[in-house]
Amino acid sequence: MKKKSILLGSNHQKKIVSRFSLFTPLLLFLLFTSAQCQRDQWQQPERVMDSLYIKPGMVIGEAGAGEGYFTFKLSQRIGDRGIIYANDINQDKLDELQKQMKRDSVTNIFPVLGKIEDPCFPDSLLDMVIMVYVIHDVEKPVDFLKNIKSYLKPGAAVVIVDRDPDKFGGRTGHFLPREEVEKLLLESGYTINKIMTFLSRDNIYVAYPQIIEEPQLNSDG
Numbered sequence: 364m365k366k367k368s369i370l371l372g373s374n375h376q377k378k379i380v381s382r383f384s385l386f387t388p389l390l391l392f393l394l395f396t397s398a399q400c401q402r403d404q405w406q407q408p409e410r411v412m413d414s415l416y417i418k419p420g421m422v423i424g425e426a427g428a429g430e431g432y433f434t435f436k437l438s439q440r441i442g443d444r445g446i447i448y449a450n451d452i453n454q455d456k457l458d459e460l461q462k463q464m465k466r467d468s469v470t471n472i473f474p475v476l477g478k479i480e481d482p483c484f485p486d487s488l489l490d491m492v493i494m495v496y497v498i499h500d501v502e503k504p505v506d507f508l509k510n511i512k513s514y515l516k517p518g519a520a521v522v523i524v525d526r527d528p529d530k531f532g533g534r535t536g537h538f539l540p541r542e543e544v545e546k547l548l549l550e551s552g553y554t555i556n557k558i559m560t561f562l563s564r565d566n567i568y569v570a571y572p573q574i575i576e577e578p579q580l581n582s583d584g
Contacts, residue, residue: 405563408436414559415522420444424484424514427497431460438472450475450482480506484514493522499539508551512572523568531564544568
């Protein structure tokens with residue numbers, strides 16, 4: 364009798380574990396979806412893309428794409444005629460990105476494994492490079508920003524979307540103050556075109572590579 368009750372208890376535990384294992388993926392999905400919705404509310408990706416005039420057919424490099432929060436929003440905006448080159452230095456992140464691409468039948472995103480100092484995008488092909496919540500984690504930000512220039516078409520912009528600690532959370536040391544982001548861009552050879560501050564937590568920095576004028580040769584010499 365005792366042995367039978369032990370077996371019954373064991374079977375009951377297995378059923379509980381089995382049911383829990385069925386609900387765990389659903390619970391994780393719901394938590395993930397909730398977090399995404401909350402981020403949509405305060406980061407306003409559609410408004411950000413509107414402010415940057417991102418439109419169908421553009422070719423955009425996203426540096427530090429991670430698992431693709433902003434990547435898939437860009438993908439929807441630029442459509443089938445456009446391309447997103449999604450860079451990261453973490454292959455595991457790119458693998459997760461590719462899994463979601465496969466699930467959602469997305470064909471306009473191309474993952475790119477980069478280096479610490481170089482995103483390794485295709486040369487002179489990009490209408491824009493965008494970095495969302497990335498610059499504060501880049502180990503060699505000046506080298507990284509300098510290397511981006513060779514991937515831009517003439518007149519293309521580099522966009523940085525990053526938390527402003529003076530707006531939200533205070534200067535904790537993780538995110539860079541506005542003046543530090545400006546300093547990085549200037550040191551890397553960019554002209555800051557504008558800084559948009561309409562988001563509650565973030566700033567949007569739009570910058571272009573500085574044009575270096577060639578010295579004029581003296582024809583009289």
